[in-house]
Amino acid sequence: MNSIHPDKNGFYGEFGGAFIPEMLYPNIQELQEQYLGIINTTEFQQEFQSLLKDYVGRPTPLFYSKNLSAEFGAHIYLKREDLNHTGAHKINNTIGQILLAKRLHKKRIIAETGAGQHGVATATACALAGIDCTIFMGEIDIQRQMPNVERMKLLGAKVVPATSGSKTLKDATNEAIREWINNPVDTHYIIGSVVGPHPYPDLVARFQSVISQEIKQQLFEKTGDENPDYIIACIGGGSNAIGAFYHFIDNGKTKLIAVEAGGEGINSGKTAATIALGKKGIIHGSKTYLIQTEDGQIIEPHSISAGLDYPGIGPIHAYLHDTGKAIVVNITDIEAIEAAFYLSRKDGIIPALESAHALAYLKKMKFKSDDVVIVNLSGRGDKDMSTYQKFMNYEH
């Protein structure tokens, strides 16, 4: 095994695996047995690459920011995942998974969503492929994220409220899994990050790895060296981060920095900094770090950015952290807001709040003047305008 690929049971070191109820075995087993055989065919790759290019809008630019470079005293590049169709990296994965679902002869897609970003990316891919789409979403999240609910409906998806528990993401996930158990033959479940039972973390990482594949080529064209000194990415479940790291792991040069959501501070009780505070356990079918009480109850996480508000972390990131192959740090809500305002005014790019966490870490680093630094700008900030507006009023 190398650092990127899990062993045949889906383990990265001690993390990962497939800890699932027996009733899910048929669904997961079908995927485990078939995913590599399908996605590694030339025919699959051709269709995937062609959609990434003409539908998603790839390759996304690698932008050299003169303004940030001058400010931070290094060569700073932004990987513009915010310019993807639907506004973030999530579409790379949903397009890949819809093509896989078609080849598995599935007639129907289900997915869970928290803030609605993965729901929108899934509904988009389903509309394109002409496949029936049902999105599970906590009742509270439906109220909080109405514009994305409207988008999903406009795209033809059915949005089903999860009304149990705290009526948020984990309850929506439970509903989706229940639905999948009841429809194992005709339904594919699209998970939105590098989390869940094997093979999902590996499947999603492979689809997102296009990000670092492009960075390599673009950086070589610009500098004559395909390997940067640093790559910085925010981390919720970890799909944009692993996509940006994938082709640089173990190259002996590039330092990989994953930025978690510190929320109101890691000692405030209102945080989503899983690596900083988490203990080993099992969440959504895989072994990883998660934020939990002494007796193993998951603690409700908090982050100002909905996309990072997750109590676990993808198993590959738990492994990269434990082996020292990646560095995991955290940034607070306020630091992220400041970074978002800064980039908006300095470069004319309004980043997603999630991506602003990665940007905010620039300020905490000491660079050498010839360092080449890449910040993965995972998404755009349109969806965060109401939050930004609250802080703008504050400024005066």
Ligand SMILES: *Cc1c(COP(=O)(O)O)cnc(C)c1O
């Ligand atoms: C969902 C989301 C994230 C967090 O998900 P990862 O799987 O950790 O990448 C980050 N940025 C944006 C813009 C998102 O929409």
